[in-house]
Amino acid sequence: MSNEKTITLRINGKAAQATVPAHRTLLEALRGLGHVEVKCGCEKGDCGACAVLIDGTAVDSCLTLAWMAEGREITTVVGLGSGEAMHPLQQAFSDLGAAQCGYCIPGMIIAADSMLRQTPDPTEEEIRIGLSGNLCRCTGYVKIFDAVGEAAAVMRDGGETK
Numbered sequence: 001m002s003n004e005k006t007i008t009l010r011i012n013g014k015a016a017q018a019t020v021p022a023h024r025t026l027l028e029a030l031r032g033l034g035h036v037e038v039k040c041g042c043e044k045g046d047c048g049a050c051a052v053l054i055d056g057t058a059v060d061s062c063l064t065l066a067w068m069a070e071g072r073e074i075t076t077v078v079g080l081g082s083g084e085a086m087h088p089l090q091q092a093f094s095d096l097g098a099a100q101c102g103y104c105i106p107g108m109i110i111a112a113d114s115m116l117r118q119t120p121d122p123t124e125e126e127i128r129i130g131l132s133g134n135l136c137r138c139t140g141y142v143k144i145f146d147a148v149g150e151a152a153a154v155m156r157d158g159g160e161t162k
């Protein structure tokens with residue numbers, strides 16, 4: 001007997017259906033639905049590249065089974081903003097040149113957004129702790145932390161958030 005089940009995921013405000021076996025991770029399901037902005041790194045919870053928001057809190061989608069996210073609000077980095085309507089975090093990362101290869105950046109921005117929802121005026125230490133589950137092998141982190149601090153200031157001043 002097949003253990004596949006058709007589930008409905010709500011991703012960036014839109015419903016999408018996926019037929020998945022019980023062991024399919026949310027990371028695999030999202031990428032299978034074309035959400036390749038969710039990056040696949042270690043697949044064991046070490047790197048944070050696969051982070052998405054579920055109901056506003058960052059989770060590693062590689063450690064989350066797809067069916068567990070049914071009925072919850074999933075937000076990827078694209079759902080925060082893009083193009084001409086960038087989220088303050090995206091704008092700050094762009095302005096400060098906080099990305100090199102860029103592979104870690106979707107997860108960094110998701111983790112930063114989750115942290116700023118809890119701590120809108122973070123110290124540098126709090127930013128470092130908030131992003132401690134996200135690895136970057138290119139930048140040395142300094143510009144990333146600066147970008148998060150700058151975005152936090154913009155958001156406190158009324159910059160648009162979702």
Ligand code: FES
Pocket residue numbers: 039040041042043044045046047048049050051060061062063
């Ligand atoms: S791919 Fe999920 S934490 Fe690395």
Ligand code: FES
Pocket residue numbers: 098099100101102103104105135136137138139
């Ligand atoms: S910019 Fe390359 S891994 Fe972070």
